Amino acid sequence: MRKAKDLWRFLILILALLFLQVNKFVISLISYYHGAKAGKWCIAKPSTGNVRLNQNIDYSCQQKGVDCGSCFVPNTAISRASYVMNLYYKAAGKHSWNCHFSGTGMIISQVPSYGACHYPM
Secondary structure: OHHHHHHHHHHHHHHHHHHHHHHHHHHHHHHHHHHHHHOOEEEEOOOOOHHHHHHHHHHHHOOOOOOOOOOOOOOOHHHHHHHHHHHHHHHOOOOHHHHOHHHOEEEEOOOOOEOOEOOOO
16 A cells, blocks of 8 residues: 555656756747847847948838838947847837848847947847
8 A cells, every 4th residue: 555655756856857847848948939039139240341231221221111211329330230220120020030031131139239229020
């Protein structure tokens, strides 16, 4: 009889531990999914040349949902490109491919806002 109780307690312990692990996994997946979309911005890679930056600006500004009359601080090609690339990235759904820009875009998780110019999420 004692062995049956011990076995029962052991099984309950194993099930409880299994439940906790599955629960942690599900929470991790949910956090990853929401974090992947929420706290991400698209900016131009620092090594991108001005010609390509201007092409990215032109492309982004022609897309639906992108208002290119926004702020650019500091007023440089890379800042202007980064801002409008991020607007396009946001308008297109924040998928990794929406920030490719022929290899000149990069996704970051640190807020790129500068001074009074706030990058929308």
